[in-house]
Amino acid sequence: MDLKKFARYGKFFFSKAPFYTIFYITARCNARCAHCFYFEEIEDAHNRDELSLDEIEKIARNWGEMLILNLAGGEPYLRNDLPEIVKVFKENTGLEICAIPSNGILTDRTLTTVERLLKENPDLFFRFTFSIDGMGEQHDEIRSVPGNFKKVTETVRRVRDLRKHFSNFTLHTNSCFMSQNQDNFMDLVNFVHEDLQVDAINVTYIRGDVKLPASQEALQKEKYAEVINHISHLDHHRFSKHPLSAFILGATLLAREKVLENLSTGLRNFECYAIKKMIVLEDTGAVKVCEMMDQYLGNLRDFDYDINKVVTSKLAETEYKKIQNHECNCTWECAIRTGVIYNPKEYGSILKHALTSGKGPKNGAAPKREQVAELV
Numbered sequence: 611m612d613l614k615k616f617a618r619y620g621k622f623f624f625s626k627a628p629f630y631t632i633f634y635i636t637a638r639c640n641a642r643c644a645h646c647f648y649f650e651e652i653e654d655a656h657n658r659d660e661l662s663l664d665e666i667e668k669i670a671r672n673w674g675e676m677l678i679l680n681l682a683g684g685e686p687y688l689r690n691d692l693p694e695i696v697k698v699f700k701e702n703t704g705l706e707i708c709a710i711p712s713n714g715i716l717t718d719r720t721l722t723t724v725e726r727l728l729k730e731n732p733d734l735f736f737r738f739t740f741s742i743d744g745m746g747e748q749h750d751e752i753r754s755v756p757g758n759f760k761k762v763t764e765t766v767r768r769v770r771d772l773r774k775h776f777s778n779f780t781l782h783t784n785s786c787f788m789s790q791n792q793d794n795f796m797d798l799v800n801f802v803h804e805d806l807q808v809d810a811i812n813v814t815y816i817r818g819d820v821k822l823p824a825s826q827e828a829l830q831k832e833k834y835a836e837v838i839n840h841i842s843h844l845d846h847h848r849f850s851k852h853p854l855s856a857f858i859l860g861a862t863l864l865a866r867e868k869v870l871e872n873l874s875t876g877l878r879n880f881e882c883y884a885i886k887k888m889i890v891l892e893d894t895g896a897v898k899v900c901e902m903m904d905q906y907l908g909n910l911r912d913f914d915y916d917i918n919k920v921v922t923s924k925l926a927e928t929e930y931k932k933i934q935n936h937e938c939n940c941t942w943e944c945a946i947r948t949g950v951i952y953n954p955k956e957y958g959s960i961l962k963h964a965l966t967s968g969k970g971p972k973n974g975a976a977p978k979r980e981q982v983a984e985l986v
């Protein structure tokens with residue numbers, strides 16, 4: 611890694627504006643997932659006053675430096691100006707990594723946008739993630755979209771083919787662990803690993819007040835333990851194109867173990883840097899403490915589009931103190947991962963996870979029961 615870059619990463623420890631932004635660029639969505647915790651906003655999407663590109667440019671100009679931007683939703687590819695949104699952040703914040711999670715339903719539209727993003731931003735690193743929660747009809751049912759599985763797998767395969775032409779991206783899937791799929795989650799993981807051959811398989815444990823609460827019933831954490839152990843033993847050799855990727859991978863694996871421990875004890879086992887290092891921004895300009903709490907810090911439209919004014923406000927300071935005092939807890943993987951990345955006390959564990967990942971059975975076979983037992 612060149613020294614200039616290294617110095618820049620160091621700077622993020624001290625920056626006022628959050629370095630990691632999760633920006634729901636639209637609440638419009640073409641799916642209706644059982645595990646969605648944003649479903650009320652999605653139902654109301656057409657009444658929401660989305661930020662315009664001009665407003666987003668003002669936000670980007672005032673931001674300061676940003677390392678990672680996660681353009682989420684709703685379904686982000688429904689915004690026609692997605693490439694322009696990326697451009698204004700890249701030009702104004704020195705953005706390095708842009709992540710775009712998607713349900714993968716709009717294959718052609720997604721491919722056109724992805725190709726454009728890769729062509730226009732050779733110096734920006736992309737992480738394209740597509741959600742797959744079950745095999746075939748199970749996925750379609752969870753998402754309430756007939757034919758969704760066929761569409762998302764086609765999208766993944768076509769984005770994967772772009773590896774021949776572009777090297778500035780990684781391709782991920784994300785699967786939500788929930789009641790409906792916990793019994794056959796391993797089949798899904800093995801399918802994604804062997805057939806779709808993505809760069810990384812993400813798993814999120816269902817969280818929040820979801821659309822179909824039955825999705826959270828009778829969850830077995832032993833099964834979740836089995837899954838995360840299995841994934842950590844799969845081959846991660848393709849997850850290595852960004853200088854920080856080994857570090858982020860180690861932090862991701864550690865975060866999953868912390869989710870499991872948190873589920874077992876009910877106690878927060880990580881430092882959380884929501885507000886200071888990581889922030890959630892909604893399509894209307896509203897700034898949220900995090901994805902898990904309903905607490906808002908204000909709307910950027912009322913703060914001259916300046917995030918620095920929002921995160922240094924009295925309200926933000928009060929909320930941050932509560933977070934530091936561990937008055938809240940959750941299993942949100944992104945918050946845990948950011949928490950360990952910013953906590954030097956965790957670096958030994960991150961390193962251990964980075965060094966031992968992908969050392970397991972290459973054939974995607976299920977891990978041994980004893981390995982699983984260690985994690986529960």
Ligand code: SF4
Pocket residue numbers: 639640641642643645646647648649652683684685712713
């Ligand atoms: S989980 Fe994502 S894809 Fe599903 S309804 Fe919610 S926003 Fe849309």
Ligand code: SF4
Pocket residue numbers: 882883884899900901902903933938939940941942945
């Ligand atoms: S610990 Fe969880 S609930 Fe609390 S602020 Fe962090 S992300 Fe939000």
